[in-house]
Amino acid sequence: MVQIPKPPAPSRTAQRPVPTSADVARLAGVSRATVSYVLNNTAAVRISEPTRRRVHEAAKELGYVPHAAARSLRAGHRRMVLMPAPAVPAGPLYSAFIYELQWALHRLDYTVVQYGGVGLAGDEAARAWAELRPVAVLVPGTGLGPEGVALLRRSGARAVVTLGPDAVEGAHALLMDHESVGHCAGAHLYARGRRRIGVVVPEEGGLDVFSRPRLAGVRRALHGTAATVTELPLAYTEESAARLAARWGDLGLDAAFAYNDEYAMLLMRALQDEGVAVPADTAVIGADDLLLGRLLRPRLSTVRIELPSGRDLAELVDRAVRDPGGEPERHKVLGASVVQRDST
């Protein structure tokens, strides 16, 4: 570090220091306290109109903006809800959910901040979040352990909510169990008389979190029956789909559950190009109920996934913040239901 004490070498670019409330006070000819009162409209104190104007004008002239860190340091109160950005590029469904959630929290006067905790391992991430002293933390996916939760709570977080497959000790949980999606699909295919069922598992990294449970769900649906389950790795490219379709005959499958509608569309097209009739030879079902799935022929059957409304989650957060000592709530929030169209 250079040791120039106060004057930070005012280069030609006139990098003048950021104005503080003291600067405003000086320019307006009042004390810093008065500045604070005026700019925050403090009700308990009445300031004369001329003074108010002088302060406001000085503030405007200097382009004064209060320093959030300093303010919350002093006030102690924080209305910041921290939400680590997900570790995967986020699908359309999830994006929309986040967006709605932000709105709802904004209505409740919270400030939502998405924090890019990209390259941080489990508890290290929790530490980084805790440093920001958020009033609540919403954690998507797995990766936060009970210690992490405890750490956050000790650091003043009044609510920790996980959005994922299973609950974590000490935290509220929105249980989004993708296992039920697979179960739904498996049961449906079985009911339609299919017995040799393939399950597409994306090769794309980061999707395991969802695809594993979905696969397990299919297995559970078929458990105790004579039906078989075959795992089918598939990358999201035409070539990969073509390769898979080429060996479809050898696989001897009569149905496929394809992780989601995008993979399902990809697979279905590849099968058709290979001369496999859908649904006659092979039934195909996806998930997410994308509009695009209805555009192919046959129209794609799908598992519709119901995410919780952003408003509901926002209210859970608010409730938890108001009563930090309350029992952790557990909510199953992932509704899965089959929408049968023509591909099964």
Add this chain to the structure above:
Amino acid sequence: MVQIPKPPAPSRTAQRPVPTSADVARLAGVSRATVSYVLNNTAAVRISEPTRRRVHEAAKELGYVPHAAARSLRAGHRRMVLMPAPAVPAGPLYSAFIYELQWALHRLDYTVVQYGGVGLAGDEAARAWAELRPVAVLVPGTGLGPEGVALLRRSGARAVVTLGPDAVEGAHALLMDHESVGHCAGAHLYARGRRRIGVVVPEEGGLDVFSRPRLAGVRRALHGTAATVTELPLAYTEESAARLAARWGDLGLDAAFAYNDEYAMLLMRALQDEGVAVPADTAVIGADDLLLGRLLRPRLSTVRIELPSGRDLAELVDRAVRDPGGEPERHKVLGASVVQRDST
């Protein structure tokens, strides 16, 4: 405010206060300065090994986490890059871009924070961002005026970068001109001999930012020719598409540019269901080059859009932060090129 001075009413929930470095110091039997030295591995000062351990143990025992606001308040230095969340739920392309950008900035040791500036108008939003004293601000879309930029810079932001259709005084700009997308499509359709061209404009709110320029681009491409341009409002539903397709004959169009591949797929399917042959009667082209567009028959032509790499933007930010006085850079970063398949 209640006036209880220090003991914050320790209710049964044992809401004990968050540990501070002073608590750690007390437990370890050293001064706060020493705690700071140890926990930050300050090189300029050598602390005895036994002391280090006592401090570390005390910190662990209390679950101490430093207070980010206090720290940066004192240290003055900030490595926070602020990125307001976009006003629209964000498409797949953009999500991926953001994600990549976060990674790249993380590599450069910046912390990326997405701030939900949902319900804030232009300069009010700028104020809110400025309060956080970010070292750089990346603003997607329009909505930030020159005053906003000035405000941010006065508040210490060393770089302001806009990602949008046009540059703003005082800020660096990544010009993402969607006009060129439309131009590309229009020129292509004209070259293929089409003369009565429809342009799908999504009815969904918030997409105007992109759809308007794209429409304008088509107009420009056809300016001075005998070709006509017809605006076609379309909602992202099958019904809306069916309605549009039903009056296709009356419209007398021989081509359509459909904003993006999703709308294009929707329209193309509706047209085919209505008995309109694609591309014989009507050519259809989309944009974004989604994989799914290749699955329909005929395969969908599209305008491929090249976003800048996250790394490039991250480097621009870093450069700007290091040299805050430098001339604002302007980069055209939206490559548009036609990918012709079978629908045109």
Add this chain to the structure above:
DNA sequence: TTGAAAGCGATACCAG
């Protein structure tokens, strides 16, 4: 090697 103390910027007491 360690400790005392001066702030960073803003707020909220209490006295004038």
Add this chain to the structure above:
DNA sequence: CTGGTATCGCTTTCAA
């Protein structure tokens, strides 16, 4: 009605 001033939690210089 307004102005000192202590304080939030932390870093860092200066002394001991």
